[in-house]
Amino acid sequence: MLDKLNEIEKSALESLQSITDSAALEAWRVSHLGRSSPLMTVFAGLGKLSKEERPAVGSGANRVKVALESALEERSKIVKSAALAKSLEEDALDVTLPGRGIHVGRLHPSTQQLRKVMSILADMGFQVYTSREVETDEYNFQLLNFPPNHPARDMQDTFFVEAEGRGDNPILLRTHTSPGQIHAMREYAATNPDNPPSIRIALPGMCFRYEQITARSEIQFNQVEGLVVGENITFADLKGTLNDFARRMFGQDARTRFRASYFPFTEPSAEVDVECFVCGGKGCGVCKNSGWLEILGCGMVHPVVLQNGGYDPSRYSGFAWGMGPERQLMLRYKIDDIRYFWGNDLRFLEQF
Amino acid sequence: MKIPISWLRDYIDLDGLSVEDIARKLTLAGLEVDEIKYAGLPMPEYKDGEKHEFKTSGIAWDKEKLVVAEIREVKAHPNADRLTLLDLFDGKESQTVLTGAPNIFHLKGTGKLDKPIKAAYAKEGTTLYDGHAEGLQLMTLKRTKIRGVESYSMVCSEKELGISEEHDGIILLDDDAPVGTPLADYMGDAVLDISIVPNMARNANVIGIARELAALTGREMRKHGNTETGKQVKNAVRSPQSVVDLVEIEITNPELNPRFVMGMIRDIEIKPSPYRIQRRLRLAGMRPINNIVDATNYTMLDIGQPLHAFDYDVLVGRVGQIGNLSNRKIKIITRAAKDGEKIKTLDGTERELTSTNVLVCDEKSSLAMAGVMGGEESEVTAKTRTILLEGASWNPIATRKTAQQHNLPSEASFRFSRGVHPAMAEQGVKRGLELMAEWSGGQIAPDLVDVYPLKPKDPTITVTTKDVKRLLGIDLTAKQIADLLTRLEFECKVEKDSVKAKTPPHRLDIGEGVVGLADVLEEVARVYGYDRIPETRMSDSLPPQIGNPKHEWEEHARDILTSLGVQEVVSYRMTSPEREGRLVAHDEYVALANPIAPERRVMRRSLLASLLENVEKNARAESIAMFEIGSVFEPNKNNLPNEPRKLAIAMTGLRTQSAWDVKDSASFDFFDMKGRLELLLSGLRLSGISYTPTDGVTYLHPSKAAEVKVNGQTVGVFGELHPLVKEKYDFEDSPVIVAEFDLDALQSAAPSYGITPVSEFPPVLEDIAIIVDESVAAERVEGLIRQTGGKTVTRVRLFDVYRDEKIGAGKKSLAYSLTYQSEKTMTDAEAAAIRTKIVKRLEFEVGAKLRS
Structure with missing residues (x-):
């Protein structure tokens, strides 16, 4: 009987050696350790053995069972690791296949740039003030110190709206966000006419000029204007504030230069150039090799404008500046055709 | 304005300054140099891409x-x-x-x-x-x-x-x-091309630029203009008869013509000017004609006073035609034109005039359009022997209107429409006569006829050191202020801490009172140098921080929409009724009086129409989801239009982005839009939202369209574009789903805040499917489930809608996934009890049958 056990063990272990997959392993278990396997038959026959034979055969059978089980476990590990090794090899991806896309919504680049500007201004205490896009001549020009037939009107070619009986006050599309200066000053001043509160606002919005639509000129564009009015506001404050803004906008190393200029609604007036942020002022195609980029126009609020807004120019002073988010984007991203902005080609918009 | 450097050197010593230095100084002081054109002077050499501050062209010799x-x-x-x-x-x-x-x-x-x-x-x-x-x-x-x-x-x-x-x-x-x-x-020369802004009109001439350079560099101006010219005229050969005896002037309206000066030169010989003069004129952008015309142009470029030369003998002939000239002077009259009056200008064009135009006339008829263009009859010809030279001052507005009306922009009208000081009229005539005498060999008649009824104010402005501190933020002494202004030829008197500055008689841009103060402070800052003014932070306290909730709300809506995969666009505000008419027809528009093109002649009334044009332009993209937030313009007779804010969304094309292993070809449909709108509205914290079918929107598919209401108020509509509307666009096959919201209505709905608590206890999840008639709206079934289930049913999700023969015609199966949740561990039995209640309720209310 013990010989038979040895035989069972030997043949079982032998057949186990050739097994390489989990299915055959299970078949092996059934045939060698299952209920009707020779070994289990030995266990089942123990009762029929004599008292003398029983302990030796019983312990022998147990030994074989343990041996077969541990061999099975060992073999099973080998088979699993072989299978894993095989699967790791077989399931290799072509990592160069493209990833799967999802629908992405983006803000229009102009909105993104407006937000960038507005968030810097918000940090500096400027409140957002918005006003209408179709305006009267009075608000767009006259109250801003552009009298009728003033040559400065040539600087802002204007779209007029068909309307009758309006005399010297036609309806037009605003050429700048500056009418909002008057609206805002009058609103603020109305809260306390004898002692109007100081003002620090940013005015974003769409403006319109009578131009042909070309790579360089557009009939509509966004503008952001800043307006400060108070009792202690100086030209030095204008320089300080705009330089703070420029450093936030273009980097802490940004250098600016203030050139005298002319706008009817500010005096003194200036145009501000920032050292080219593409080449660092060394000269490149973006700055047309000049090293400077013209980024904004500014000045001390003209006394006539303060007066028209309800602020006494002998007591109050202020400054204002205006800039164009699309121009900033064109410079920053080297966009050479302004028509991209309102063309809304997804292939353009998706790049922002 | 093109300024040759050689000409500047007539008036100021420029030694030690390079052409670039000069250009930089002028640019920083508000006389922006657009380009430097070299014609002979040594030219800086720039390598390709190397920095050069100014646009440069031309050659060195x-x-x-x-x-x-x-x-x-x-x-x-x-x-x-x-x-x-x-x-x-x-x-x-x-x-x-x-x-x-x-x-x-x-x-x-x-x-x-x-x-x-x-x-x-x-x-x-x-x-x-x-x-x-x-x-x-x-x-x-x-x-x-x-x-x-x-x-x-x-x-x-x-x-x-x-x-x-x-x-x-x-x-x-x-x-x-x-x-x-x-x-x-x-x-050898170099030419600065300088932009002249409106308040710098006094500098649209060589002396003006030289004066600025003198002020900016602290150099002396060479003697010029008036004194030198006066002296030379005195020394010139005199013809015997004074012009005063031959010519008189009548100004009918001094507002239109504040001053009129005339001088005379006889026995001239018309010939070319000296070459050095021709060269300067050409460099300055003018064409040399002959010595007389060149003298008028040269004077204008030199000191800024446009002149007009009449052939005196022609004028005599004209007077002869209307009467006996003996003992009679030629009478020059300036007046407004009569409506319909005609004049033939020296370009050979007959022009019909209006009362805006101003004329120079004699007793017979008109001779010239004042300040704009001379008449043909009295112009200088090769036969001219005697010149009557006009130097006048003309009303800027009338000149500007006339030049625009007749499309006659000229060097003269450019200057007059920006204002030429009347003092220049006399200087101009003297200078012109002197040049004519030099270049033509003529004899200058004694005296000038000078009628000067309206003198400008040349205001005196008081500037205090306190003003300079208050507005510029710098500390200057009264003497320093006076020094800066004196360089620009203001006559200054210092009294303690204030300066009384009298405007020099060549500029009209200095106002009075607070305006004059700002005008003069700008000059102080400019000559002092903007770059020398320090940078400070505002010392004023922070003004009221009032925010802009409306703007912030719109920005929030933009963020939600982009997070939902919808791309923002910004369109032209200008469109045409035809373009918008494809979507929706309007009778009235805010129409432009001067559109750039017929297809951009009105302001848009429909934001969705703008958006659909963008969809159309991108139609070849496999998938499009776009929105725009902006104003539309509702006409209001002859008053300002209303500008309500709108939101429009459009979607079309593939629902899922295609990929190498994704072949899902389903298109966006009604429910893709609705799903996004639900998320938008919940993101805006709006509740009480209902969707009701509508067939009242002409551009929407009548049975695939809904109205969106918040607390019963309609805030927008959405649905599939009507097939007949879709046909009018160049779209692809897949349906186009659109939505349009009124932002003011949406914004006026009160938001509700608060969250649903998240339970620690495990929920019971269960699916039920019921069969109802087709006419029963899913919204009603869901409402009944929620109502019956009460707080315990925390989630109801429709996961399937199914129809087939087994269910029966006119019936549909709605399958819901329910989540039961309470503040303890829920048993299946408790859930089953609620479910039974729900099913009974549905049977009773909508005749539903549980699908087994």
């Missing part, structure tokens, strides 16, 4: 190779009739130079010239512009043979030297040109 030479004889070319051979002396040796220049051709074969001709001579190896090439092409002179004669050098035209486009003949230099001198030393 090689001092060795380009010299003044004299042509001694013009000989025939042995083998070519049209060419000549010049016997030329370049200061060192004789040269033979081949040329085809027409302006010396007539001297061919006349032997040795009595008076040699001075010319610009280029030796072998000189680089200059190719005179025969189109545009400006550089070339280098090489030795060659032309028709058997060796050629190695040439005499130059203006084009070849970069002075002008002129190539009809060679330059004939003035007789006093020093032979052998490098041409660059004799007449």
